[in-house]
Amino acid sequence: MRLPFVQRDKDATWEDHNEILEKLIANDSVELSERYEVKEMEVNAADYGVPQIRNRVIIxxxxxxxxxxxxxxxxKETHSExxxxHSMREGGPYWTERHKKVPADVRKRVIANLPELDYENEKTKAKLELKPWLTLRDAIAGIDENEGKPLPYVTEAAVKDKLPVGDIADHIGWPGARTYAGHTPNVLDRPAKTVKAGVHGVPGGESVMQLDDVNFVNAGGGNGYRYMTVRETARVMTFPDRWILDGPRGEKMRQLGNAVPVKLGAAFSKAVADALKSVGALEDPGKRK
Structure with a gap:
């Protein structure tokens, strides 16, 4: 990647070619205009406003x-755990502004399980200046372009008979969700687990969500949880509701699992564009070659 213009000899092994590249880099003998500076950055999509824990390396x-x-x-990171x-403490804005209708027993359980924060720690103080991580509950309620547009409630009947819910594309119930050791569901008041493509497009445990209603009957499975709909999963990937996927459910879930969250991609795309603007590369065609 650092020396893309150095062609590999047709008879050379990749090991031979790699040795040549390493020598060229060590000797600093290639013109600046024909080599690249490369950086790898570890990121968590949740730190950029994505309602999902998705640890990736951006190159x-x-x-x-x-x-x-x-x-x-x-x-720069914009959101923090x-x-x-902090926002989920008793009387905090998570409950008083975003999710006023959450049952009292659910709210009490979530608050009881919150970890302690060291408010005197300088790193904690800095993190508290950022926006709160967005949760699965936030995604379902609607964020960004979908703000103020909560997804319709998925009923037991919709899960049992694979029925569409409301008039939003891909919001369809799906039966048979299971939970067991190593296959645990998402919880509503935390960013969702990493959306995965699954094996041959089949959703895994990351597509199951724990519900507020512990008595909810999941047809073909247990009570208190169900599969996420494709639309809920798309919201976790920060796709707007106007984005329509194609194919059967498994294929749609595979597409989402293989995608980059829209907000994460936008953050780095904007940063690249701003960097190129800062050195005049977008105005000068010669610098774009």
Whole structure:
């Protein structure tokens, strides 16, 4: 990636070619305009406003002669776990502003299980300045373009008979969810687990969600949980409701699992564009080659 213009000889093994590349890099003998500076960054999508724990490595490369300031480029985190924990304390805005209708017993259980925060710690103080992590409950209630547009409640009948719920595409009940050791469900008041493509497109445990109603009958499974709908999963990936997927349920879930969360992609795409603007690469066609 650092030397994309150095062609591999047709008779050379990749090991031979790699040795050549390493020597060129060590000797600093390739023109700046023909090599790239590459950075790898570990990110958690939840830190950028995605209602999902999704740890990934983002790889970004700029041509070396552009002189991009890497410290200025790297997108700053906008959300934090500490902030959402604080907002969930008794009387906090998570309950008084976002989710006023959550049953009292559910709210009490969530609050009782919150970890303690060290409010004197400087790192904690800095994290509390950020916005709260968004949760699965937030996604279902509606965020960003879907703000104020909660998804209709999925009934037991809809789960049993695979019925569409409301007039929103891909919001269809699905029976047979299971939970067991190593196959635990998402909880509503935390970012969702990583959406995965699954084996041959079949959703795994990450597609199951624990419900407020412990008596909810999940047809073909147990009580108190069900499969997430495709639309709920799309919201966890921060796709707007106007985004329509194609194919059967398993294929749609595979597409979502293989995608990059929209908000995470947007954060880094904007950062790349801003970095190129800062060095005039978007205005000067010669710098874009």
């Amino acid at each position: 970004v490369a700029f041509r070396a002669d552009l002189g991009v300031d890497w410290e200025e480029f790297i997108p 500490e902030s959402v924990i």
